[in-house]
Amino acid sequence: KAGVTQTPRYLIKTRGQQVTLSCSPISGHRSVSWYQQTPGQGLQFLFEYFSETQRNKGNFPGRFSGRQFSNSRSEMNVSTLELGDSALYLCASSLGGPRQPQHFGDGTRLSIL
C-alpha cells in the first residue's frame, strides 16, 4: 500500500510570493491534516479536511488555506510569504475517526529568502 505522498519535497521562494503544496493520502483515507514543524515551535496543527470539508482549524493566519478534492488529495496554499514561514510542512492522513492514528508524508521543506 502506497504511503502519503507530498510534492514538491523542497521549495525556495522569496517574500511576498505564494506557494501551493500537494498531498496524496493513503488509499482509503478520507482525512488529511497539515502541520508546520519548526525547531522552535515543534509540530503545529494547521487544518484538517475530511470528505472535502474543513473539519478542524489551527491558529494560523488566513494566509494559510487549503482544500481537499473528491479523491481525498489535498492542497495547501500560503500567500504573501514571510520569512517566518520557512519550515517543514507535513501532511498526515488517517481514516478520520477520533482514535485513528495519522500517517505522515515525507514533508515539503519550504525556505523563504
Place this chain on the structure above:
Amino acid sequence: QKEVEQNSGPLSVPEGAIASLNCTYSDRGSQSFFWYRQYSGKSPELIMSIYSNGDKEDGRFTAQLNKASQYVSLLIRDSQPSDSATYLCAVPNAGKSTFGDGTTLTVKP
C-alpha cells in the same frame, strides 16, 4: 500548561540500556495515545499506539498508560544506536493531533 508535555531532553543512554520516555496530557477525556519516532531530517513515523490502561508491548518497545494520572510512557529495551531519534507523544482527536515537543534520545555505542 501545555496540552501534551514530554520530559525535557536530551536523553542519552548507553547501548543495551533501557530508555524511558515520559508524557503527560491535560485532557482527561483523551482515549488514545500514540508515539512517533522522528529521525533527523525525516518525517514522524508511528511506532506505538495505546488505548487502555496498562502496558502494551511490541518487540523492544513497551507503551504504558495510566489514565488516572494522565500519564503515558515509552520504554525502549536493549537500546540500539539506531534508536537515536526524537520521540513524539501525540493525542489524537479526529484528524487533529496534539503533539508534545519531543524528547531527543541518543544511544551511545
